[in-house]
């Protein structure tokens with residue numbers, strides 16, 4: 001039997017709740033498709049601060065380094081917001097993990113599944129046309145990592161600053177990922193920038209155009225970020241691959257999630273050049289619903305599916321998970337945030353949603 005070695009970092013808030021369901025689904029898929037896992041569970045983020053005084057303990061990093069892939073939940077929450085910025089869960093664990101493993105390529109696939117249009121926050125006639133986008137977000141550069149950054153001055157004169165920065169190399173590298181992905185899809189790349197204002201974006205646009213020359217079969221268009229957020233609402237069905245820097249990709253992927261129906265539906269894969277990856281929901285630790293057993297586990301489960309596909313060579317099992325998720329949703333298995341206001345339907349708990357997906361994986365063979 002094939003054995004995969006994975007590091008599981010559930011993190012904070014809803015992280016552990018949805019991770020438990022992803023692990024159940026992985027075990028069921030392994031049983032069906034003849035593989036098993038050696039999983040190391042490690043603390044990260046606020047949970048690691050509470051236990052070890054640091055958001056990314058050496059032991060957690062060592063487990064990740066030894067693993068074939070990392071399955072990540074989410075980190076952060078009000079409990080740790082008083083800490084100095086670099087010691088908080090997000091800047092002290094998530095961003096360093098992305099940088100440490102050079103996970104420059106973040107893939108966020110967002111789709112309105114046929115039949116699930118009513119879940120979308122789009123107007124019905126627009127949702128009816130569907131949406132199937134892949135946000136390709138650069139993940140290790142931009143204003144999230146650029147130096148210098150800081151705070152200086154005092155009183156009313158105190159100011160904060162960050163540096164938006166991209167090298168030609170970084171832009172070309174992520175642009176190639178987007179064009180390659182478009183070749184496997186509908187052959188269209190929409191590059192998002194703010195080249196009417198930002199110097200970084202001017203370089204971004206120049207380099208994306210240069211890379212496009214190697215992909216004559218792919219159509220390239222450019223759009224400013226402000227217009228992109230509104231066009232996505234107006235004509236979501238026309239978008240294919242959306243290529244973005246780190247900041248704009250962060251923003252537009254949350255919008256794409258809500259077009260499918262919920263933050264809790266959007267998975268992501270963060271990959272480096274050798275195909276090593278960390279897999280995590282696009283959303284965060286959702287402190288507003290944590291601890292209630294009501295979070296939607298689908299984004300975590302679909303992230304596990306992306307892990308099987310991109311890092312572990314288990315494409316058939318990934319297909320089975322994706323189909324089971326679609327089938328469960330189509331059968332009306334819905335967690336609370338997916339129900340329309342005033343709906344009389346009983347929402348499924350996190351665990352019941354996981355069970356519904358496991359059941360459909362087992363029935364599929």
Ligand SMILES: NC(=O)C1=CN([C@@H]2O[C@H](COP(=O)(O)OP(=O)(O)OC[C@H]3O[C@@H](n4cnc5c(N)ncnc54)[C@H](O)[C@@H]3O)[C@@H](O)[C@H]2O)C=CC1
Pocket residue numbers: 014018073074075076077078090094262263264265280281282283284285286287288289294295296297299337
């Ligand atoms: N990758 C990560 O670890 C991320 C961490 N964060 C952190 O998470 C914390 C909360 O951030 P927010 O801005 O509130 O964003 P969030 O994504 O955690 O939550 C935004 C909204 O979406 C809902 N939501 C998110 N996931 C859901 C799920 N699986 N099922 C149902 N509803 C879901 C939440 O209940 C909330 O109403 C912050 O500390 C933030 O820094 C935020 C984004 C990503």
Ligand SMILES: CC(C)CC(=O)C(=O)O
Pocket residue numbers: 090091094250282283
């Ligand atoms: C800490 C943030 C950069 C995480 C986030 O919002 C994301 O990756 O989508």
Ligand SMILES: [Mg+2]
Pocket residue numbers: 250251254282283
């Ligand atoms: Mg985000």
